[in-house]
Amino acid sequence: MSRHRLLRFVYWGVVLCLFLPLALVALASLGDGPVVGFPIARPTLGWYAIALADPEIVRAFLVSCAAAVASTALALAMGLWTSLAIASLASPALRTLLLCGACLPLVTPGIISAISLRIYIRLLGIDPGLGAIVLGHAIHSAPYVVIVVGLRLRLVPPHLVEAARSLGAGQIRAFCSVTLPWLRPAIGAAAVLALLESFDDFLRSFFLGGYRPTLPVLIYGRLFSGLSPEIGAIATLVLALTLSVGLSGEWLFWRTRTPQGS
């Protein structure tokens, strides 16, 4: 049993090590000087006011949100379509082939994904900017949708669809009133995942962005000019946002794994 105690000790130690740096981010936002240094003598909330009044930051936040929403919509549409197409194939070899092709962006290392997209948008005649970022993020997120939705698609009870069909529903009607509602939690979980992937993404935004940076790109730039509490304040707000979005997504995802939840 002492072995188990040791393992639990390791577990809580790592949890602490993972959360401690994030706690430092929140702490840093209270810093009293222009450069963060621990310990903080006189904590202040003033940096939040400064950060929120900075038009550059507000604009970057809005760019990030726009990119996240638009790329998630595109990734959901293509991911859902792809997982339905995969499920419709009779041959397992073809199914694997399409699945592998659809999941290719998952195994492409970040820098290569970013530069190949940068080259590609030039071929397509798209200028660097929000449109390019949306496309790049959607390409990156679509595989997650394919996987999460695909997991649940395999659990659709066939008798439900058959029942709908025998009651006279057409294929499309049966899909809309049986399959789609069944997939809803998976679509929700995939949407949250895609939103987070886009909102947090740095690499693709960095190489595909134009003059208006997304929030991670803005923070990246400022990290080179010292650790200011203002970055701490932005990062803390981002942290709170992503943690709460992530938590709600996880809740949806675990519901997709149980056959009952719909």
Next chain:
Amino acid sequence: MRIGHALLLLGPVLWVAGANLAPLVEMARISLLDVYPAAPDHVPRYGLANYALLASPIYRGAFLRSLGFAALTTLLTLLLAYPLAYAIAFATPARQRLRRLLLLIAPFWTGEIVRIFAIMLLLANRGAVNGVLRWAGIIEDPLPLLYNPFSLAAGMVYVVLLAMLLPLYAALEKLPRDLLEAAAGLGAGPWTRLRRVTLPLTREGIAAGSALVFLISLGTFAVPSILGGADTTLFSMTIGGLFASSAGRWPLGAAFGLTLLAAGLAIAACIMGWVDRRRIPTT
């Protein structure tokens, strides 16, 4: 029916070809070009000259360093994640497993940049670690913890750990517990059980996690750019640098990118192949 099915397949096939494959194909084409963007009267010539430049010492050093750091990151995350995944799968009551796993996943919802900033706050001269050490009277001057191989490795592990943890946990969770009990009943001690039962039966998870982490580590750009030092330039930074300026140097960057991708995929394939070769005989 037939037409409907064709329509259902059309979108995804176009998407996979046009969005997933085409960027890599175009990158491969650019990597062979002598001049890009080509002047109107220039007839493009294709060749391998860009790839040959990898042999020059500056580039070769960064390339090999990237492979080395990716291997180091893979090893560190494996050593850290295996006991963690094991702790959740075997030393936690079944009801709490999901919650314990979630607690580990939660920090990874934050973006790469926020986590890099967090590591900087931890390791900077006026950061938390130096603050505590100075407060305790152990050191007078701050330790140089940032912008060196140490901070780079710490940052890498902090960014990629989850990609190792999840495959390992999935493999450990599936491990039949009665096998361990049988081994114990036959007199195998904890280490023998780990070596002869647990590790061999979770080999697929180990291979999947390692291959994934290796590929991700090769592709990180922000971590080495911010947390690395002057002597830890990684190949991803070299490639990124070639794309930061005008398009003139893109062919070289594309060639280097493809080389990195090929090397990464080849090593990942070797890691995965190692699983197949060492499959336990069933008899």
